[in-house]
Amino acid sequence: MPLFNIVWKNVKGNAVRSLLAFLCVVGVSAFFISTMIISRGTQNSLEKGMQRLGADIMVVPNGAQTDIETALLMGKPSHIWMAQSNLDTIAAIDGVAAASPQIYLQSLYQAACCSVSETFLVVYDPLTDFTVTPWLKKTLGRGLKTGEVVGGAYIFSPTNNGMIKLYGCDLKLVGNLQPTGTGMDQTVFFTLDTANVIAQSSLTGAVSPLEIPQGEISSILVKVKPGIDARNVIAPIYLKIPDVAPIASPQLFGTFRDQMNGLFGGLMVVVTLAWILSAVLIGLLFSMSANERQRQMAVFRSLGATKGYVLTVLLTESSLLAVCASAAGSIIGSFSIFIFRNYFAGTIKMPFLFPSISTLLLLSLWSLILSFITVSIGTVLPAIRISRLEPAIGMRE
Amino acid sequence: MINMQSVSKTFYQEAAPAVTPVQAVNLQVKNGEFVLLTGRSGSGKTTLLNLAAGLIKPTSGKVLIDDANIWDLTDRQLSALRLQKTGFVFQFPSLIPSLSVMENTILPYSFGMKDERHLIQKRAVDLLEKLGLAERTRAFPGQLSAGEQKRAVLARALMNKPEILFADEPTSDLDELTEREIMSVLRDLHAGGTTILMVTHNTELIPFADRIIRIEGGNLVESHPWYQIPKT
Numbered sequence: 001m002p003l004f005n006i007v008w009k010n011v012k013g014n015a016v017r018s019l020l021a022f023l024c025v026v027g028v029s030a031f032f033i034s035t036m037i038i039s040r041g042t043q044n045s046l047e048k049g050m051q052r053l054g055a056d057i058m059v060v061p062n063g064a065q066t067d068i069e070t071a072l073l074m075g076k077p078s079h080i081w082m083a084q085s086n087l088d089t090i091a092a093i094d095g096v097a098a099a100s101p102q103i104y105l106q107s108l109y110q111a112a113c114c115s116v117s118e119t120f121l122v123v124y125d126p127l128t129d130f131t132v133t134p135w136l137k138k139t140l141g142r143g144l145k146t147g148e149v150v151g152g153a154y155i156f157s158p159t160n161n162g163m164i165k166l167y168g169c170d171l172k173l174v175g176n177l178q179p180t181g182t183g184m185d186q187t188v189f190f191t192l193d194t195a196n197v198i199a200q201s202s203l204t205g206a207v208s209p210l211e212i213p214q215g216e217i218s219s220i221l222v223k224v225k226p227g228i229d230a231r232n233v234i235a236p237i238y239l240k241i242p243d244v245a246p247i248a249s250p251q252l253f254g255t256f257r258d259q260m261n262g263l264f265g266g267l268m269v270v271v272t273l274a275w276i277l278s279a280v281l282i283g284l285l286f287s288m289s290a291n292e293r294q295r296q297m298a299v300f301r302s303l304g305a306t307k308g309y310v311l312t313v314l315l316t317e318s319s320l321l322a323v324c325a326s327a328a329g330s331i332i333g334s335f336s337i338f339i340f341r342n343y344f345a346g347t348i349k350m351p352f353l354f355p356s357i358s359t360l361l362l363l364s365l366w367s368l369i370l371s372f373i374t375v376s377i378g379t380v381l382p383a384i385r386i387s388r389l390e391p392a393i394g395m396r397e
Numbered sequence: 398m399i400n401m402q403s404v405s406k407t408f409y410q411e412a413a414p415a416v417t418p419v420q421a422v423n424l425q426v427k428n429g430e431f432v433l434l435t436g437r438s439g440s441g442k443t444t445l446l447n448l449a450a451g452l453i454k455p456t457s458g459k460v461l462i463d464d465a466n467i468w469d470l471t472d473r474q475l476s477a478l479r480l481q482k483t484g485f486v487f488q489f490p491s492l493i494p495s496l497s498v499m500e501n502t503i504l505p506y507s508f509g510m511k512d513e514r515h516l517i518q519k520r521a522v523d524l525l526e527k528l529g530l531a532e533r534t535r536a537f538p539g540q541l542s543a544g545e546q547k548r549a550v551l552a553r554a555l556m557n558k559p560e561i562l563f564a565d566e567p568t569s570d571l572d573e574l575t576e577r578e579i580m581s582v583l584r585d586l587h588a589g590g591t592t593i594l595m596v597t598h599n600t601e602l603i604p605f606a607d608r609i610i611r612i613e614g615g616n617l618v619e620s621h622p623w624y625q626i627p628k629t
Contacts, residue, residue, distance in 0.1 A: 001500060001507045013495025299491045302452055303553070304480025304508040307472050390454055392447035395487055 003309075007316045010296075021282050021318075022325045025375060028278045029329025029367045030336070032271050036363045037337045037355055038344060039264045044359075045181030045351035046253050046260075049073060052180050054130050055221035056230045059090060059237060059246045068219060069253050073351045075152075075183025077106030077120045081216040086241050090220055093236045095228040100128035103195065104218040105210065107188075113168040113206040115158045120187040121166070123195040123212075130223055132177070132189045139175055146197060148172045149190040153179035164188070168205020169198045181345070181353025222246070260350055275374050282378030286318075297386050298394025307387045314383035318375045326371035330364040398561060398592050399426040399449055404458035405615075406444055418444040420615040421458070431583075431593045433603060436612035442596040443488065443565055445612060449594055450485055450563040451475060462561070480508055484554030488565040488596070490546055492538035492553075498525065499534040502553045510557060517556075524552040529578060544575035551579060555586070562586060564595040568602065580605055 011018045049072060060068045064080040071078040084101065091099040103123035107114040124132055126143045132150060136143055144150060149164065149171045157164055157173050164173050171194065179185050190198075195212055202210040224233050230248045237246040247254075286293075297310045305313075337344065338354060345352035355363070386394070401424040407417040418441035426432050426449075434442045447453040448460055451467040459466050462482070467475055479485075492501045502521040506512065512520075525531055528548040538546060547567060554562060564583070568576040576599075584605055587593055595606075603609055611619040 001496075001503060003507065006496075006507060009495040009500075010493075013493075295489075295491070296493055298452075299487070299493065300504075300508070301476070302450075302479060302485045302487070303505045304476050304510070304557075306476040306508075309476075309508060390452060392444075392453035395452075395489065395491070 025325030026329040028274045029326045030333035033333035035267045040355045041352045045353040048180035049182035056224045057222040059220040075120045075186040095233045097225040098223040101217040115165040146193040152185035152187045154185045167202035167210045169201035182351040279374045279377040294394040298391040301391040311387040318379040322371040322375040326368045398428045400461040402459045404455045407456045429590045431587045431606045433606040434596045440612045441615040484559035484562045486564040486567045561592040
């Protein structure tokens with residue numbers, strides 16, 4: 001009879017013990033993978049969000065750092081303004097390759113004149129933009145015309161005719177950007193010309209007019225020249241424009257990163273404790289049935305099994321449990337997060353983008369390794385002890 | 398075949414005095430001999446049998462099987478010896494609960510014994526039939542009576558056609574008919590040249606043996622051919 005058959009029948013024969021150990025590993029594995037998926041999903045989302053901006057530095061009015069992060073990450077519209085003249089000052093700084101302004105607006109809340117409610121609207125300058133324009137050129141082969149908009153991944157036409165209405169103005173939704181998991185997925189992008197058309201239309205077609213302050217912008221996205229350290233550009237910005245806050249891209253979303261690190265640090269401590277408890281519980285489960293197993297293995301030895309064979313049987317049994325339980329835990333954990341991903345993102349108030357299949361497989365592999373180690377810690381010592389027992393002692397004990 | 402030289406075994410236990418159930422025993426069992434080990438409970442019979450079978454290491458002395466000191470062998474060599482030369486019937490239930498009677502019987506083939514699959518199956522079926530278990534091959538140990546379990550264990554011990562069979566009370570707690578069936582199998586084995594070393598309380602089995610050895614306090618006190626056994 002092949003070794004695996006013996007092991008499988010042993011697992012089935014000790015159904016209660018096997019089930020308890022199995023559930024223990026499934027629980028911890030599912031918890032681990034859920035935590036990792038949320039952690040990776042959030043990091044992934046932040047990275048995609050930063051890539052989408054494509055800026056090395058983001059310049060916002062002083063004190064508006066958190067507002068801008070909330071706007072970009074959670075799609076929560078914000079009203080921040082600074083003088084448009086800052087753009088020329090920044091563009092003239094040595095080391096700046098490109099500087100592009102953005103204006104942040106919002107659609108009206110549950111108004112008939114807006115088909116998307118309280119949505120973040122971003123107005124960009126097509127001449128200097130490096131956030132949306134490269135994608136448009138790649139996808140459409142051109143920039144946006146007046147009256148055209150491009151949406152984040154979750155912006156859609158409610159009438160299915162490719163049109164959306166903002167402030168009573170019908171606009172053509174020409175495409176959707178790739179998902180980032182951030183608020184940018186629920187953002188509508190258009191040019192200043194389109195913004196002016198909307199503003200004009202809102203005077204007669206909307207419950208309240210869209211106001212765009214003249215000579216003001218919300219933020220400036222800065223790209224530095226290749227080989228230039230962003231810090232060397234930030235310092236002159238501080239010196240020349242004291243009432244703005246330049247944020248280098250690694251520091252962008254810093255508040256969220258801190259919250260996220262704190263949350264996941266705590267979760268990882270809980271996961272670690274769960275692993276330890278799991279190892280102890282599995283050890284106890286195996287110790288509880290040690291007498292029965294000793295007798296079985298003593299019979300094996302008396303019939304001619306080597307110590308190595310006995311050890312292999314015992315460790316294969318625990319490995320089988322670890323592999324099956326870890327796989328089940330990974331599937332349950334991944335599936336649960338996938339189903340409730342929007343709920344999680346809303347609950348933890350952080351951006352979230354479900355990881356790719358390859359990342360999931362990698363996380364599952366980690367879960368498998370950890371499950372294997374956990375089960376091994378619980379079983380390897382009893383297994384070695386049992387395999388070394390003289391058969392007659394094993395029978396007697 | 399079996400040669401035990403000054404073999405002693407002491408068990409050291411925590412919070413209890415050491416126990417020496419076998420003390421400086423010398424015992425020789427020839428090829429094809431059927432030897433019964435008798436004695437009162439706790440006299441050391443089972444320990445002596447385990448020592449002779451190489452299932453426990455002596456504290457001192459030597460156990461030789463076919464002139465080889467079995468405790469000088471490597472684990473692999475000792476396992477091979479158990480696999481190829483010896484069969485063992487434990488006193489207590491020793492079938493693997495998760496395996497059927499058939500699977501328990503062919504278990505030694507999982508440990509390295511080589512034979513063609515159909516020959517293994519045939520031998521197992523023949524043995525189980527001979528021991529009255531032909532209809533119980535798919536049953537699990539928990540579904541068997543005590544007598545059936547003993548017979549299944551005997552079938553398993555005989556799968557490798559052992560040169561030496563060690564049996565610890567193979568007929569205890571059995572009805573008369575089952576006891577006779579098992580003894581009949583043992584007698585046939587003996588007639589076929591198998592060496593048998595058996596522990597028993599049952600004096601009715603004495604006529605089946607070539608020699609009776611009585612143990613008392615871990616020492617061999619008497620060794621006689623069965624027909625010379627003192628009438629006490």
